[in-house]
Amino acid sequence: MTERAEPSPSQEDGDQPIVFIVDDDVSMRRALTNLFESVGLKVEAFGSAPQLLQAKPPEVPSCLVLDIRLPGSSGLDLQSELAKANIHTPIIFITGHGDIPMTVRAMKSGAVDFLTKPVRDQDILDAVQTAIERDRKRRDLNKVVSTVRSRFESLSSRERDVLSLVTSGLMNKQVAAQLGLAEITVKIYRGQIMRKMGAKSLADLVRMSEALGIGSGKRDVQT
Amino acid sequence: MKPRRAVTFGKSAAQFLAGCVRQTVTAKPHMQPDGGLLEAVKQWQQVFEHNPVMYFMVDPAGTVINVNTFGAEQLGYTAAELIGRSVLDVFFEEDRDFVRACVALCLETVDQSHTWEIRKIRKDGSVLWVRENAKTMLRANGGPIVLVACENITERKEAENALRQSEAYLAQAQELSHTGSFGWKAATREITWSKETYRIFECDEGSKPRIPVMLERIHPEDRLAVQRTTGQAAREGKDYDHEYRLVMPDGSIKHVRAVARATRDSAGHVEFVGSVSDITAAKEAERRLRESEQRFRDYAETASDWFWETGPDHRVTLISEHSDTTTAPAGVIGLTRWDIAPDADLEPEKWRQHRAALDAHVPFRDLVYRIKDRNGQPVYVRTSGKPFFDAEGTFLGYRGVCTDITAAIRADQAEEALRKAQAELAHVTRVTTLGELTTSIAHEINQPLAAVIANADACLSWLQRSPPDFKAARRSVEWIIEDGTRASDVIRRVRALAKGSDVEMVPLDANVVVREAVALVQREMANHAVSVRMELSSALPKIFGDRIQLQQVLINLIMNGIEAMEGIDDRPRELAIRSAADGDEAVLLSVADCGVGISEQAIDRLFTPFFTTKSSGMGMGLSICRSIIEAHGGRLSAAPNQEHGATFQVTLPRHLQETS
Numbered sequence: 001m002t003e004r005a006e007p008s009p010s011q012e013d014g015d016q017p018i019v020f021i022v023d024d025d026v027s028m029r030r031a032l033t034n035l036f037e038s039v040g041l042k043v044e045a046f047g048s049a050p051q052l053l054q055a056k057p058p059e060v061p062s063c064l065v066l067d068i069r070l071p072g073s074s075g076l077d078l079q080s081e082l083a084k085a086n087i088h089t090p091i092i093f094i095t096g097h098g099d100i101p102m103t104v105r106a107m108k109s110g111a112v113d114f115l116t117k118p119v120r121d122q123d124i125l126d127a128v129q130t131a132i133e134r135d136r137k138r139r140d141l142n143k144v145v146s147t148v149r150s151r152f153e154s155l156s157s158r159e160r161d162v163l164s165l166v167t168s169g170l171m172n173k174q175v176a177a178q179l180g181l182a183e184i185t186v187k188i189y190r191g192q193i194m195r196k197m198g199a200k201s202l203a204d205l206v207r208m209s210e211a212l213g214i215g216s217g218k219r220d221v222q223t
Numbered sequence: 224m225k226p227r228r229a230v231t232f233g234k235s236a237a238q239f240l241a242g243c244v245r246q247t248v249t250a251k252p253h254m255q256p257d258g259g260l261l262e263a264v265k266q267w268q269q270v271f272e273h274n275p276v277m278y279f280m281v282d283p284a285g286t287v288i289n290v291n292t293f294g295a296e297q298l299g300y301t302a303a304e305l306i307g308r309s310v311l312d313v314f315f316e317e318d319r320d321f322v323r324a325c326v327a328l329c330l331e332t333v334d335q336s337h338t339w340e341i342r343k344i345r346k347d348g349s350v351l352w353v354r355e356n357a358k359t360m361l362r363a364n365g366g367p368i369v370l371v372a373c374e375n376i377t378e379r380k381e382a383e384n385a386l387r388q389s390e391a392y393l394a395q396a397q398e399l400s401h402t403g404s405f406g407w408k409a410a411t412r413e414i415t416w417s418k419e420t421y422r423i424f425e426c427d428e429g430s431k432p433r434i435p436v437m438l439e440r441i442h443p444e445d446r447l448a449v450q451r452t453t454g455q456a457a458r459e460g461k462d463y464d465h466e467y468r469l470v471m472p473d474g475s476i477k478h479v480r481a482v483a484r485a486t487r488d489s490a491g492h493v494e495f496v497g498s499v500s501d502i503t504a505a506k507e508a509e510r511r512l513r514e515s516e517q518r519f520r521d522y523a524e525t526a527s528d529w530f531w532e533t534g535p536d537h538r539v540t541l542i543s544e545h546s547d548t549t550t551a552p553a554g555v556i557g558l559t560r561w562d563i564a565p566d567a568d569l570e571p572e573k574w575r576q577h578r579a580a581l582d583a584h585v586p587f588r589d590l591v592y593r594i595k596d597r598n599g600q601p602v603y604v605r606t607s608g609k610p611f612f613d614a615e616g617t618f619l620g621y622r623g624v625c626t627d628i629t630a631a632i633r634a635d636q637a638e639e640a641l642r643k644a645q646a647e648l649a650h651v652t653r654v655t656t657l658g659e660l661t662t663s664i665a666h667e668i669n670q671p672l673a674a675v676i677a678n679a680d681a682c683l684s685w686l687q688r689s690p691p692d693f694k695a696a697r698r699s700v701e702w703i704i705e706d707g708t709r710a711s712d713v714i715r716r717v718r719a720l721a722k723g724s725d726v727e728m729v730p731l732d733a734n735v736v737v738r739e740a741v742a743l744v745q746r747e748m749a750n751h752a753v754s755v756r757m758e759l760s761s762a763l764p765k766i767f768g769d770r771i772q773l774q775q776v777l778i779n780l781i782m783n784g785i786e787a788m789e790g791i792d793d794r795p796r797e798l799a800i801r802s803a804a805d806g807d808e809a810v811l812l813s814v815a816d817c818g819v820g821i822s823e824q825a826i827d828r829l830f831t832p833f834f835t836t837k838s839s840g841m842g843m844g845l846s847i848c849r850s851i852i853e854a855h856g857g858r859l860s861a862a863p864n865q866e867h868g869a870t871f872q873v874t875l876p877r878h879l880q881e882t883s
Binding site: 039 | 670672673678682692702
């Protein structure tokens with residue numbers, strides 16, 4: 001037997017990842033729950049897509065294990081519905097019989113994995129780990145972006161202008177010229193921006209503005 | 224006073240008579256008694272004593288004053304025993320008032336004689352019938368005395384009684400036998416009828432029977448014949464015997480038979496004495512008998528059966544023949560049944576049992592064997608027979624009926640072949656259906672198997688923990704068992720459906736059949752986004768049928784429903800499956816879809832083989848469903864729904880409890 005992923009004891013309870021299962025078959029639902037729980041994963045299982053949609057979106061790293069042939073709407077329908085609701089929980093599809101067009105569609109829509117029943121335990125556990133990892137990274141990134149964004153929002157409009165131009169690679173005096181300011185004034189703004197944004201270097205500031213999606217357009221205009 | 228008189232006249236009649244004579248003599252002093260007179264008295268005394276007439280002399284109080292020896296002897300007494308006693312002592316208690324009245328009448332009418340008949344009791348208690356002649360005389364002293372002379376009429380009385388009795392017997396016999404008697408004097412046209420004759424003619428007994436009245440009663444169609452018969456008999460003085468009908472006042476018809484014997488009276492005139500019997504009941508019985516005989520003759524002659532008789536040695540002695548039976552074998556007289564049957568050697572056990580039954584002289588039923596008919600063609604016959612015996616109980620042989628059952632046997636064989644072909648066809652289509660369901664069925668089996676594997680993996684994982692979680696591991700194993708069972712259930716159901724064409728009719732719960740069928744197509748419905756609504760009645764009588772074939776029908780109907788809803792997107796695809804009791808006698812199962820529905824033209828042809836609206840499939844499904852349901856004694860019908868889709872309805876008769 002391969003070594004199994006043990007739950008990391010250091011992990012805070014509130015941050016423990018959750019595996020969501022949607023399967024209309026009671027025994028399949030029960031078995032998957034059992035399997036995930038046996039490796040220390042937290043599980044929430046649902047019998048149908050609407051039941052899942054009614055539940056609160058998770059605030060911890062999570063993944064979704066979906067039977068592709070759900071009654072009423074298929075797993076693929078659920079996938080697109082979740083995307084529409086801006087819920088980006090990674091999805092692992094399980095199906096009883098390989099269905100190539102479905103697989104393609106699922107992968108294109110960003111499914112982490114596509115497994116056929118009966119699944120090898122290592123395969124699904126690996127897939128779940130991968131998916132949770134991906135979700136954790138996505139969440140971490142989201143967290144960084146939102147910090148930067150809130151810092152960005154604390155800037156005055158003049159500071160934002162300066163930031164935009166500075167991160168697009170202009171020199172202080174070029175910025176001053178474009179904005180009709182004295183170079184010294186730009187320097188002061190720049191110092192204030194560095195402090196407010198918590199940036200240690202210009203490189204830091206550039207990464208931040210990239211994460212926020214600002215700056216690049218202006219440089220295009222320039223060239 | 225009585226004793227004194229008794230003393231005066233002595234103890235015997237002779238003394239009395241002598242005393243009387245003496246008195247007479249003394250009463251007439253001018254006449255001298257002489258020897259001649261005494262001699263006369265003596266003679267009279269002898270006459271009195273030995274006259275075979277009983278003489279009694281009674282005083283007004285009823286005391287016997289004198290009685291002659293004969294009289295006393297007739298009553299079993301001596302004269303001395305009777306004299307001085309009340310005369311009433313020799314009469315019956317119930318007659319005494321009458322005696323008193325008679326004595327009183329005599330006393331009132333002196334010198335007039337009176338006669339009556341009465342019973343007396345002898346000393347030994349027996350009865351003495353007498354005719355009494357009595358008269359009161361006044362004696363010389365003016366006192367009255369009743370003289371009674373009695374004549375024994377016991378024999379006559381007994382004869383009279385016997386006659387009366389025999390008349391009563393006769394009347395009763397007439398009444399019981401519904402036979403009355405009559406007399407007819409042809410010359411004077413005078414008729415006499417007995418009571419029963421009146422009753423037969425329903426005439427008032429008080430009226431004098433007259434010929435016109437009689438003729439009136441006679442049925443108009445018979446009147447002339449009656450007149451002719453009686454007229455001729457009267458002319459020729461001959462006996463006659465005829466039957467005719469009477470029409471009663473209430474319109475009912477009576478059959479009578481009149482028999483008369485002719486005699487001639489002293490003047491040479493013809494007289495008839497006869498009887499008339501009400502033979503309506505007999506006539507009716509005869510009519511019924513004739514009818515029943517005719518009925519059996521009709522039966523026998525119209526049936527293609529023939530009748531046979533065998534003797535004590537079981538050899539054929541008689542065979543009935545009628546025109547339209549060519550089957551009855553010819554030339555079998557003198558042969559035994561096993562000589563005739565060519566299969567005797569092939570089925571020795573059957574014939575051994577049959578011969579044992581014959582030797583035991585017990586009836587046998589429905590022996591089937593093969594013979595050759597008159598044209599040499601093999602035919603199957605069925606025969607039943609019953610032994611018959613004479614009055615002493617001696618076995619005389621068997622009588623029975625033989626039937627040609629060749630056609631029935633051929634029909635049975637054909638039906639059996641048809642049934643088999645139908646069952647095979649049903650099986651083929653069932654397997655075809657299963658083929659169509661393969662994907663769903665594979666899923667149905669794969670699903671629990673996947674669960675088994677996941678649970679098994681989980682179980683290992685629980686055990687690998689430190690410390691191992693045995694509770695969770697155990698729970699996992701329990702689920703493995705559950706899911707494994709579920710997978711094997713699916714396989715069992717599929718195998719049952721795929722099994723051979725043998726039909727196994729058993730009592731079934733229709734709801735169980737429905738649930739099992741639905742379980743097999745559950746996945747198919749899910750795949751087509753069809754939801755099922757089950758409305759199963761909990762109070763259903765059992766049905767009688769083949770579980771697999773009925774499931775096949777239901778699966779077929781459900782699959783049809785699923786297909787009918789294939790293109791439907793504007794409403795939920797719902798299949799309603801219902802069961803309900805149809806009265807006391809049947810169970811209704813229905814499958815309703817909300818699909819494209821069926822056109823009126825299609826409904827007519829829906830159940831015919833090879834009719835299909837689909838691009839795939841042979842179009843055998845519904846036709847086979849219908850033949851399956853009809854083989855179960857039920858009906859399968861289809862009707863469009865009011866709004867969307869169609870409803871297929873199966874009616875199956877309830878299972879009738881067999882009383883064995």
